[in-house]
Amino acid sequence: MRVAREGVPERDPAERAHDYREFTLTRPVAELRDQGGRCMDCGVPFCHSGCPLGNLIPDWNDLVYRDRWQPAIEALHRTNNFPEFTGRLCPAPCEPACVLEIREGDAVTIKQIENAIIDRAFAEGWVTPQRPAVETGRRIAIVGSGPAGLAAAQQLRRAGHSVVVFERDEAPGGLVRFGVPDFKIEKALVERRVEQLLAEGVELRLGVDVGVDVDAAELRLEFDALVLAVGSRVPRDLHVPGRELEGIHFAMDYLYERNRWVAAQYGPAPALAPPPAAGISAAGKHVVVIGGGDTGADCVGNAVRERASSVTQLEIVPEPPQLRPDEVTPWPLWPTKLRISYAMKEARETAHGELDFSVVTTHFSGAGSVASMHIADAGREPPFATVAGTERELQADLVLLAMGFLHPEHAIPEQLGLELDARGNVHAPAYAASLDGVFACGDARRGQSLIVWAINEGRQCARAVQRHLAALPV
Numbered sequence: 001m002r003v004a005r006e007g008v009p010e011r012d013p014a015e016r017a018h019d020y021r022e023f024t025l026t027r028p029v030a031e032l033r034d035q036g037g038r039c040m041d042c043g044v045p046f047c048h049s050g051c052p053l054g055n056l057i058p059d060w061n062d063l064v065y066r067d068r069w070q071p072a073i074e075a076l077h078r079t080n081n082f083p084e085f086t087g088r089l090c091p092a093p094c095e096p097a098c099v100l101e102i103r104e105g106d107a108v109t110i111k112q113i114e115n116a117i118i119d120r121a122f123a124e125g126w127v128t129p130q131r132p133a134v135e136t137g138r139r140i141a142i143v144g145s146g147p148a149g150l151a152a153a154q155q156l157r158r159a160g161h162s163v164v165v166f167e168r169d170e171a172p173g174g175l176v177r178f179g180v181p182d183f184k185i186e187k188a189l190v191e192r193r194v195e196q197l198l199a200e201g202v203e204l205r206l207g208v209d210v211g212v213d214v215d216a217a218e219l220r221l222e223f224d225a226l227v228l229a230v231g232s233r234v235p236r237d238l239h240v241p242g243r244e245l246e247g248i249h250f251a252m253d254y255l256y257e258r259n260r261w262v263a264a265q266y267g268p269a270p271a272l273a274p275p276p277a278a279g280i281s282a283a284g285k286h287v288v289v290i291g292g293g294d295t296g297a298d299c300v301g302n303a304v305r306e307r308a309s310s311v312t313q314l315e316i317v318p319e320p321p322q323l324r325p326d327e328v329t330p331w332p333l334w335p336t337k338l339r340i341s342y343a344m345k346e347a348r349e350t351a352h353g354e355l356d357f358s359v360v361t362t363h364f365s366g367a368g369s370v371a372s373m374h375i376a377d378a379g380r381e382p383p384f385a386t387v388a389g390t391e392r393e394l395q396a397d398l399v400l401l402a403m404g405f406l407h408p409e410h411a412i413p414e415q416l417g418l419e420l421d422a423r424g425n426v427h428a429p430a431y432a433a434s435l436d437g438v439f440a441c442g443d444a445r446r447g448q449s450l451i452v453w454a455i456n457e458g459r460q461c462a463r464a465v466q467r468h469l470a471a472l473p474v
């Protein structure tokens, strides 16, 4: 009761918008211990259910308070393979579920403590490869090296199986590497984890597009189990007149390009040569990002760093309330309330940034390349129809579509004859897909989601694979 919540410190938006280093800072140990000491060690810790991984939050909060950092990382690694990913990138659904958050804005800074524990552990050399004590002789193929694939790979390798991860990109990490920018997580951290997996004996085959370079059905026959962790990568398109004009791109095409550029400038270099750049750039342009989520924010952050002339982010849904609406999302649920992204703070400071809600796009215009967007107010409910008489024009010479993702690509499910669910994801209710020995996890199974869910899915899927292997004839 005597210690106030002190959240994650950040670098000044106007200053950080000129570089690609992480924008969050770390508190001194004494302050972190104070923050850990705010945890009330509740009899029923709701934060456990807020965290998709079921992280043992009160345990490590208390260990940090007592300055016992090594047992803290042991407790944290028990449920989370990659706390440095979640500690930086998780939206922290545990915090709105913290009992202190009944008084809004007071939750324990759980995510900050998690991040401090893992950073300390790496700095002290406590994170080392854990090779299995026995080899089972079983062979598992995992397609996709995002957080789901890597978590499944680590769990299965530590259980003594031989694990091969197939990845079509030139470097591993999935969206953590090629979607999320360095200013949220520097890629040396992804590389460091991959090195741990390699030292544990996981085999990584980069530049292999399964379904194209190798037949998925052949992989299934060659291995004792096949895990699909291919993400949800088919983007939602905007079917309005003028969509075909140059200068209108899917957000991920831009983000791949920016992440590759940053890797070329600052490293770490990928193991394979990247494909040639498509030349999508925001420099000096009037940029409009359609979509208000994480993907949109990362586009804004990159456009600001490229010195765009202006950056406007449009969202079709109405502006949410500033405070938790108790009648809609009462504690301990994740509140639907206004969150101004890190990137919009930067855009407002440096690039004439603007964020507009309840906006619908009616069409694009321009001679060959996009020059204008035609927008209008949107109705408050789906299908968010145009409000007559509100039509207006917005200057735009780069438009980035960040309106979410539909489902995974279907080439592999088709080769294997897998069932899909109603949304087009791989149907695998308990991680086993409809073909014996084939499993799915992460965004490929649940649709585009969060890193914390991807890690959880990778872990749960590994358990399902274990049960399958145990039932195979010796």
Ligand SMILES: Cc1cc2nc3c(=O)[nH]c(=O)nc-3n(C[C@H](O)[C@H](O)[C@H](O)COP(=O)(O)OP(=O)(O)OC[C@H]3O[C@@H](n4cnc5c(N)ncnc54)[C@H](O)[C@@H]3O)c2cc1C
Residues within 6 Å of the ligand: 089, 090, 091, 143, 144, 145, 146, 147, 148, 149, 166, 167, 168, 169, 172, 173, 174, 175, 176, 179, 180, 208, 209, 210, 211, 229, 230, 231, 232, 255, 294, 295, 296, 298, 412, 441, 442, 443, 444, 448, 449, 450, 451, 452, 454
């Ligand atoms: C721009 C952006 C920013 C995000 N920011 C955040 C954030 O800040 N916090 C958060 O919690 N979540 C964030 N997310 C969501 C999060 O990144 C995903 O939910 C998570 O990465 C899903 O993990 P995954 O392993 O299931 O799939 P992915 O990370 O998509 O990985 C799938 C992997 O499979 C590979 N692959 C696909 N098909 C094949 C094939 N045929 N052959 C071989 N390899 C293949 C892909 O190349 C990729 O490496 C963000 C998403 C985006 C798009």
Ligand code: SF4
Residues within 6 Å of the ligand: 050, 051, 052, 053, 054, 055, 057, 086, 087, 090, 091, 092, 093, 094, 095, 110, 111, 114, 452
């Ligand atoms: S992984 Fe996310 S939800 Fe879980 S404790 Fe960490 S920040 Fe909270």
